Amino acid sequence: MPEKYFEIRWHARAGQGAKSASQFLTEAAEEAGKYSSSFPEYGAERSGAPMKAFNRVADVPIRLKSNIETPDVVVVIDDTLLKNSEVTSGLAEDKLLLVNTSRSIEEVRKLSGYKGRIGVIPATEIALEEIKRGIPNTVMIGALIRATDVVPLDAVKEKIKAAFSKKFSDEVVRANIRALERGYQEVKLSE
Incomplete structure (x- = not known):
């Protein structure tokens, strides 16, 4: 029997941080003692073009x-992609669609046609408030952790401190941790 991996598919536009979020999540999972892989898939390689990134997380080596x-979860960083049927392709109704949006769960359900569990978080707005930049990936990781427990929140906080303190000021590190925590606390989940 094949090993079961926890699988995440990210949908975004190039330049929105999906590849970075996917890689960051893999590094945090590995530091928490799990096995993980991360890789992107691009269409036309230009800023703003739709792209995907992927994560697998497991307690066994990933082959x-x-x-x-x-996927177990689809994370959508740009809600304008919801009308594309590819976004929810393969996502069973007992899985999760997690969307960066200021729309309601009901609006996301109508736009996407997805009948399963939905999570919404205004991640770009939170990122602008906390980090002062419209890059929502840290907020989305917080929301993802709350919805799935894929990795411990503390492992991600430690990863942020270790990775960001080398390049950024203490305030930027603290702002990213606040953004992560707000994603964790403010995500709204159906059911």
């Missing part, structure tokens, strides 16, 4: 290297 067709 599978293919794209993720039946």
Whole structure:
């Protein structure tokens, strides 16, 4: 029987931080003692073009290297992508669609046609308030952790401190931790 991996597919536009969020989550998972992989997939390589990133997280070594067709979670960083049926392709109704949006769960359900569990968080707004930049990936990681417990929140906080303190001021580090915590606390989940 094949090993079961926890699989995440990210949908965004190039330049919105999905690749970085995916890589960051993998590094935090590994530091928390799990096995993890991360890789992007680009269409046209230009800023603003739709792209995907993928994560696998497991308690055993990950041997599978293919794209993720039946994810446990789909994370959507740009809600204008919700009308694209590819976003929810392969996402079973007992799984999670997590969206960066100021729209309600009901609006996301109508736009996407997805009947399963939905999470919404205005991640770009939170990022602008906390980090002063419209890059929502840290907020989305917080929301993802709250919805799934894929990695411990403290492991991500430690990863932020270790990675960001080398390049940024203490205030930037604190702002990113606040953004992560707000994503964790403020995500709204259906059911």
